[in-house]
Amino acid sequence: MTVKRLAAGPVASGGSSLTGYERCDMLNWLNIAMQQEQHQDLVREAQRERLVKQAQQSQGQGHPFYHRAFIWLGKRLVTWGLSLQARFGSMPATLEPAHQPC
Numbered sequence: 001m002t003v004k005r006l007a008a009g010p011v012a013s014g015g016s017s018l019t020g021y022e023r024c025d026m027l028n029w030l031n032i033a034m035q036q037e038q039h040q041d042l043v044r045e046a047q048r049e050r051l052v053k054q055a056q057q058s059q060g061q062g063h064p065f066y067h068r069a070f071i072w073l074g075k076r077l078v079t080w081g082l083s084l085q086a087r088f089g090s091m092p093a094t095l096e097p098a099h100q101p102c
Helices: 020-059 065-088
Strands: none
Touching: none
16 A cells, blocks of 8 residues: 655645545545554553463462452361261261151
């Protein structure tokens, strides 16, 4: 694609020194330039988000704080369940209801 360099000069009153074809070329070039700039903005934003995510993961902040609490709680529940089984024995495979349903 070639871009014509337009000469800047005095403009007649109420008119323009650009032809319709030259105006169209200039508008197309401006649209392309704007789209390229928007694309570069999106690329920069995505790169920044990747860097932030990478930094958070390297600091151990990849998961919300409550994940660690759930992991701790899960380990405590397993330990408690094992100690109850050791103390009182394991549950029978089949349990019969205390009363018959109506």
